[in-house]
Amino acid sequence: MSFHLAASDIKIAAGNFAPYFRADTQVHKQGLYEILITSALSKLLLNPKYINVSNEAIKRYYQKNRVDLAINWTGDFSGEGYVSAHRLFFYNRAILRRISAWQGAQHILALEGARIASFSGASLNFGTDYNTLINNEKTRYFESGDQYAINKMLLANKVDILIADWLKFYRFAKPMGLVEEFMALDLLHNEGSKIIFKDKKLRDDFDKVVEQMHASGELQQLTQAWLAKNNLPMVSHHFLAKKS
DSSP states (O other): OOOOOOOEEEEEOOOOTTTTSSSSHHHHHHHHHHHHHHHHTTTTTTTEEEOOOOOHHHHHHHHTTTOOOEEOSSSSSOOSSSOOOOEEEOOOEEESSSSTTTTTOSGGGGTTTOOOEEETGGTTTTTHHHHHHHHTTOEEEEEOOOOOHHHHHHHSOSEEEEEEEEHHHHHHHGGGGGGGGEEEEOOOOOOOOEEESSSSHHHHHHHHHHHHHHHTHHHHHHHHHHHOOOOOOOOOOSSSEOOO
């Protein structure tokens, strides 16, 4: 698929999990990243059409030339395309009960020996120490594409620690009045998820626009409005940013 600058529509493979993306293509409520990306692309007179799929399917759609760009690409990229300087940084934390053997942990390796669950592809995003931890013979670890299921496992004490996005967990636990039973430790070295473009000029233009939105405060304003609308904690965090 070649990208034509004269075209107003652009196809994007993106995630399919709330509240960051639409959980279903039939649902018109946008997630945070659709709001931020749409705002940036609209300044380039482009109208994004999102295809909301799993992390694995995002890569397939891009590789088969069914989309013009891919959002939330986990791990390395070595195909034909251009990687944005900006990445998606979810609010990933080590989530555990406030009364826990690991409640005072100050480094990811201090979680050794725990039963840990995370999302599919987590081992690609959190660096060397994370992989040392999860491959330790004392640590029991697994990944799942079903966030709801592993959330329930943490509630049922079937795992000790959940490596996941705190806001997604908050959204799950809040209606049950269970948020205060848990804490979120900032122990992860987050590589961020990539945004991949088929067209170099579009990538360059997009990066310039996002940089301008960051400098003007527009990105943060959109983020804070989204947090408030979704009744989420007003965290100070850059969800779309350059890798530090």
